[in-house]
Amino acid sequence: MKTVEEFGRTVAEARAKALKALGVPEGIEEGVEVEVLDEGSPGNATGWGRKFARVKVTLSKEDAVPVKAEKPARAEKPAPAPAAKKAEPEVEDEDDDDLDDEDLDDEDLDEDAPADILEDILDLMHLQASVEEDEIDSQLYLNIVGPDLGILIGKHGQTLEALQFILNLIVNHNQEERVRVIVDVGGYRERRERTLKELAQRMARRALDEGCNVTLEPMMANERRLIHLALADDPRVETFSQGEEPMRKVIIAPRKDGGRR
Numbered sequence: 001m002k003t004v005e006e007f008g009r010t011v012a013e014a015r016a017k018a019l020k021a022l023g024v025p026e027g028i029e030e031g032v033e034v035e036v037l038d039e040g041s042p043g044n045a046t047g048w049g050r051k052f053a054r055v056k057v058t059l060s061k062e063d064a065v066p067v068k069a070e071k072p073a074r075a076e077k078p079a080p081a082p083a084a085k086k087a088e089p090e091v092e093d094e095d096d097d098d099l100d101d102e103d104l105d106d107e108d109l110d111e112d113a114p115a116d117i118l119e120d121i122l123d124l125m126h127l128q129a130s131v132e133e134d135e136i137d138s139q140l141y142l143n144i145v146g147p148d149l150g151i152l153i154g155k156h157g158q159t160l161e162a163l164q165f166i167l168n169l170i171v172n173h174n175q176e177e178r179v180r181v182i183v184d185v186g187g188y189r190e191r192r193e194r195t196l197k198e199l200a201q202r203m204a205r206r207a208l209d210e211g212c213n214v215t216l217e218p219m220m221a222n223e224r225r226l227i228h229l230a231l232a233d234d235p236r237v238e239t240f241s242q243g244e245e246p247m248r249k250v251i252i253a254p255r256k257d258g259g260r261r
Helices: 011-022 061-070 072-076 081-094 096-106 113-124 155-171 188-210 221-230
Strands: 002-008 032-038 053-059 130-136 139-145 181-185 237-242 249-254
Touching: 002 011, 011 032, 011 053, 113 130, 113 139, 113 155, 155 181, 155 188, 155 221, 181 188, 188 221, 188 237, 188 249, 221 237, 221 249
Parallel strands: 139 181
Antiparallel strands: 002 053, 032 053, 130 139, 237 249
């Protein structure tokens, strides 16, 4: 017995993915058992609340051999274009949403797509949250709002950075023109930036008062950059990074020339 579980925007899409993973041509029903684990939900008109469908497809080894033997041409050429076109009207009759969802997959340039994808991720994480969309400095800014979202931030924003990285990979997959998407949670980034700037000024004063280098705790690259920028115009100190990721740190040091430039 071979069993595969797959997700999809609809039950039909999840089923098609599972059959493909098992190597079963479309249209084959004999020896195939499909169990719908979750029918999913299309959400509202904007896509909010959408939930992916999940199915489990089981294929017995005994049934698999005669099915493929009966239709060798289909097995050698699993997806001929004419056959795919003939199957479309049947899908439309059964569920109009199937075609709509597939059309949405092709709308790679849809400005709302990143927000929809992020909402799908949040829904899969079973988080009660919504996404506010804005454009800042020619970058798409998505702010997640809702109760108890600390899990999305993580220590010093590490989880948030990972979420942003994954979303950008999805959004820019197979795209010629890349889109930079900034993900925030309840305005955390602005608060963290303000905290880091205050820290930079405070540690710079300490370095000057004590006349020695001050080493900050390890930070991610984007946070180290904020420290460097915060002190870039101060002629009395200089900053540089030291160490290897993920333990790379910022060093704040008094200038040996006394601040003369």
